[in-house]
Amino acid sequence: MSDVAILGVGMHPWGKWGKNFVEYGAVAARAALADAGLGWSDVDYLAAGNTMRNGYSGYVSGSTFAQALGWRGVPVSSSYAACASGAVAIEAARARILAGMADVALVVGADTAPKGFFGPLPGERPEDPDWLRFHVLGATNPTYFALYARRRMELYGTTTKDFAAVKVKNSRHGLSNPNARYRKEFTEDDIAESPVVADPLRLVDICATSDGGAAVVLASAEYAAKMADRGHHVRIAGLSTATPTYPNTYLDMPDIATDSAVGAPAPPRPFRDAIAHAAYEEAGLGPDDLSCAEVYDLSTALELDWYENIGLCAPGEAEALLHSGATTLGGRVPVNPSGGLACFGEAIPAQAIAQVCELTWQVRGEAGDRQVDGARVGLSINQGLFGHGSCVIVTA
């Protein structure tokens, strides 16, 4: 499959700015177009990631952003895949380009997030697993993060000090990132003072909810070649939006129970491993080829799981890899050079796109103080609830 080029990337800084999400998306879109050296009039297709908490315009994000940028007849799509929404929007744009139906596509995601725990949409819907888990169990997202963290501790002897070390690392990475919301260095002592939300996780182990916007401009290889006077373009070498394979026996949000393993063979690999595997397969690359990775640290503990899911080390070895310095800037394969969700908080439909923005800056050598030396290949990965995978491999 031929690669699609990333011509431009742009973001609106993360924070709690109190504006409508469309503002953030439009700022990010204009920044990405300017970065590409193109205008909105050059775009043949717009793909956007939806937001569930900003009314109807959030459910039709494609047309919302098309209207904000100025109607000009461009076809749109509006995708929702929870945390993976941005990657699904990128995939919609990429597919359109690879089908020969567009030369240039704009992908936008933006969110205005409420304070505190994410809850389900209002109403009474016992048949909706997301409603059910809150009503019957009070199982918030941090509840699930904590179940995963505790299981890791019990299986591998991981300690809360290991989790704290992830936070310390990411807080340093994000210090000079102009798009990060939290630019404060955390010490182990700071973390020890943070209140426990869901044992063993403290407030600072868990990512916040943020406002933000991110956008990328994609183009066909042919179109990118015509723009060659603007330098070498980075490419999407692999992209996976995999769903789980039955029986999925790992407890995923928002389910109350897993699939039953009775009567069906186990899948070749667990879901999170499979998300990365599909992108590696398409790119013809493997974990040893990575210069850096942006992984979804919804909690500090989850970052350790991701090291194993993307093949940086074997199960149970993530703590040793972390403490070796390999995943710190300056190490063999820095993870979350942007500072990750620890420094951003999560702006759901923008986050997977923001991960790709960071990888693009890294492989272009434009990441400033957080630059990974000689970055050539970057991988971003996340998982959205209701079985959504998201993994993008970007190459120089």
Add this chain to the structure above:
Amino acid sequence: MSKARVPVIEGMFREEPDGSGRLLGGRCPTCGASFFPKQWSFCRNPDCCGAELADVDLSTRGTLWSFTDNRYAPPPPYPAPTDDQPFEPYGVAAVELADEQMVVLGQLARGTDVSTLSLGQEMELVVEDFFETDDEVRTVWKWKVTG
């Protein structure tokens, strides 16, 4: 007069006279897979053409897959704390059922000390009061350390 005891969601579980509980699942007669909640009328195994699920009680014992607690009140639709029924932190357990080969979540029985738990421990299903309305006690299933 005592209030009627009613499951928080009808059809998900049943309380037995001795206070124990039964989770009401569905089982595919063709491939043997269980589902909880039953949710749909058909089997979700992609290689099975089971078009109907039998009503079954799931195993009442299993082993601890993981556990945590919630120290802050969740947002609605978790029952909102009131003066009479203030928010109490609660534990949550994921328990693996051996026969069904599946993991099922539940709150931990009231009074369970999370710091004493460890993976693989045997757990059993109980039914406890969850919250009260003017005329009913709403109940929920919970996981309790066996014994």
